[in-house]
Amino acid sequence: MIAQVWKTQQLTIKTVEHLSMVFMALLFIIIIGVTIGVFLYNKKNLSDIVLNILNVIETIPELVLLVILMPFFGIGFKPTLVASILYSILPVARNTYVGLTQVDRQYLESARAMGLSEREILWNIRIPLALPMIAAGIRIAIVFTMGVVTLGGLIAAGGLGGPIQTGIHLYDKDIILVTGLWIGILAVLVDSIGSWVERYLNRRYGYD
Amino acid sequence: MINYNIILNAVGQHLFLAYSALIISIIIAIPLAVLSLYNRYLASILLLFANLIQAIPSFAVVAIVVPLLGIGFKPAIFAIILRIILPLFKNTFTGLRDVEFIYLDSARGIGLNQWEILRYIRFPHAFPAIFAGIKFSAVIANSVAILTSLIGAGGLGELIFEGLTNFNIPKVLTGAIPAIIIAILLDVSFSLIEKRITLKY
Numbered sequence: 001m002i003a004q005v006w007k008t009q010q011l012t013i014k015t016v017e018h019l020s021m022v023f024m025a026l027l028f029i030i031i032i033g034v035t036i037g038v039f040l041y042n043k044k045n046l047s048d049i050v051l052n053i054l055n056v057i058e059t060i061p062e063l064v065l066l067v068i069l070m071p072f073f074g075i076g077f078k079p080t081l082v083a084s085i086l087y088s089i090l091p092v093a094r095n096t097y098v099g100l101t102q103v104d105r106q107y108l109e110s111a112r113a114m115g116l117s118e119r120e121i122l123w124n125i126r127i128p129l130a131l132p133m134i135a136a137g138i139r140i141a142i143v144f145t146m147g148v149v150t151l152g153g154l155i156a157a158g159g160l161g162g163p164i165q166t167g168i169h170l171y172d173k174d175i176i177l178v179t180g181l182w183i184g185i186l187a188v189l190v191d192s193i194g195s196w197v198e199r200y201l202n203r204r205y206g207y208d
Numbered sequence: 209m210i211n212y213n214i215i216l217n218a219v220g221q222h223l224f225l226a227y228s229a230l231i232i233s234i235i236i237a238i239p240l241a242v243l244s245l246y247n248r249y250l251a252s253i254l255l256l257f258a259n260l261i262q263a264i265p266s267f268a269v270v271a272i273v274v275p276l277l278g279i280g281f282k283p284a285i286f287a288i289i290l291r292i293i294l295p296l297f298k299n300t301f302t303g304l305r306d307v308e309f310i311y312l313d314s315a316r317g318i319g320l321n322q323w324e325i326l327r328y329i330r331f332p333h334a335f336p337a338i339f340a341g342i343k344f345s346a347v348i349a350n351s352v353a354i355l356t357s358l359i360g361a362g363g364l365g366e367l368i369f370e371g372l373t374n375f376n377i378p379k380v381l382t383g384a385i386p387a388i389i390i391a392i393l394l395d396v397s398f399s400l401i402e403k404r405i406t407l408k409y
Binding site for chain 2: 056059060061063064067068070143147150151153154155161165167168171177179180183184188190191
């Protein structure tokens with residue numbers, strides 16, 4: 001049953017497609033999210049407004065965000081990419097901002113005493129110490145992106161959402177079960193890689 | 209052009225679906241969290257599951273329910289519960305567990321029994337955490353309730369999917385815009401209540 005579904009639904013190709021979409025979305029999310037976080041750190045009075053707006057976007061159901069983008073971006077990969085980015089920027093931007101602002105006073109004081117400029121403090125002290133927080137944000141972003149990309153299958157973006165939709169339409173329990181469980185396993189695997197990276201950064205740069 | 213009755217109907221179905229799932233989940237999750245407080249095995253198993261299931265996309269959860277329970281309203285409720293019950297459990301449990309030792313110790317010192325400690329010490333302290341879990345779950349329930357239209361649960365998602373099949377964007381929007389309004393109202397109202405609770409406790 002598994003082998004048959006795997007072959008007819010071309011799950012190997014779909015998995016590669018799926019993961020490459022997630023990976024591409026993550027690249028954008030990390031670049032944009034960290035940039036927003038650093039920007040908010042420089043302009044602290046804007047942080048409340050920007051984070052609140054991102055927070056509102058995050059409450060919108062994933063599917064609704066996806067279809068709302070269709071008039072602007074058509075169907076397929078593009079709206080899926082944009083929806084993943086909009087949805088996952090918040091955890092990365094917020095964690096970057098919080099990580100940068102909540103550096104312990106003692107580190108900052110010794111850095112200033114050694115004569116480091118504010119820019120050097122940002123690059124050599126704040127960012128390394130914020131890395132575990134940023135990684136935690138990225139890990140949340142990975143989970144969100146997996147979810148949105150899976151839904152992208154509904155608007156013809158490819159990936160593993162497609163076979164599920166086929167399965168539901170045909171009411172083919174085998175397809176649904178195999179693909180659904182495979183997505184679940186894949187998500188857990190990807191998340192555990194994320195948690196491993198997070199733990200490594202915590203050991204390397206964490207406070208305790 | 210726009211048929212308000214259809215939209216109102218769909219909004220009603222959507223809210224009923226999301227909230228009945230939320231209420232059932234709360235009713236199950238809170239006793240489960242209290243039980244886990246006194247049973248370490250149950251606690252560690254449930255926490256492990258909570259962390260694993262968190263990573264699985266909602267669409268996959270909704271899909272997996274179909275071979276198990278078929279399609280319609282009940283499987284949809286089940287899918288939403290499956291999605292939100294563990295975060296609810298996790299927040300309630302950690303809130304109840306992480307009460308500072310000093311409070312528990314003084315409660316025992318003045319002779320409160322287990323039940324009274326739970327009622328007067330642990331629950332009031334855990335309230336902000338429990339409420340944060342409920343807020344989070346309400347947002348997810350709202351989101352999954354749209355998706356479950358795919359398995360025949362009706363509601364706003366149905367308008368969206370009907371619009372999608374023949375690429376009728378206005379119809380998609382009649383489902384999508386009320387969903388966005390509900391989501392924002394949900395977030396605003398829950399944030400207000402949350403602020404009052406955190407101030408109080």
